[in-house]
Amino acid sequence: MISTWSEWKRYPRPGRGENLEAPISPGIYEVRYAATGALHSFGAVDNVAQALASLPVGAKSWFGRRDKAELPELEYRTCATSTKADAKVVAERMVGRREAYMSGAA
Structure with missing residues (x-):
């Protein structure tokens, strides 16, 4: 069974005390830059919450800490x-739609 997409939410940034709200189950996630809507990352995974929590979302400084000024605003x-098989099918359909759209727009 495939559920519907959640609403867009702001991706938590370090030091704000915010939490991710994501299912601890198979599914798909999509992360975009808030300012432009450009795709940051996308995936079909076994555990959506774990995958989102482990995403690299910013550059690390020389001392291993993330530079807060360089972290992009993400949604x-x-x-x-x-x-996960259902997630892969849905992800493949989405990629196919995007490719068709982009080839038509080019």
């Missing part, structure tokens, strides 16, 4: 599925 949304 994310999720779509839970019953299995």
Whole structure:
């Protein structure tokens, strides 16, 4: 079974005390730059919450800390599925639609 996409939410930034709101189940996630809507990352995974929490979202400084000034404003949304196989099917359809759109727009 495939559920619907969540609303876009602001991706938590270090030091703000914010939390991710994502399913601990198979599904798809999409992360975009808030200012432009450009795609940052996308995936079909076994655990959506874990995948979002482990995304590299900024550059690290020389001392291993993330430079807060360089962290982009990101937004994310999720779509839970019953299995990873379902997530892959939905992801492939989305990629196909994007490719068709981009080839028509070029």
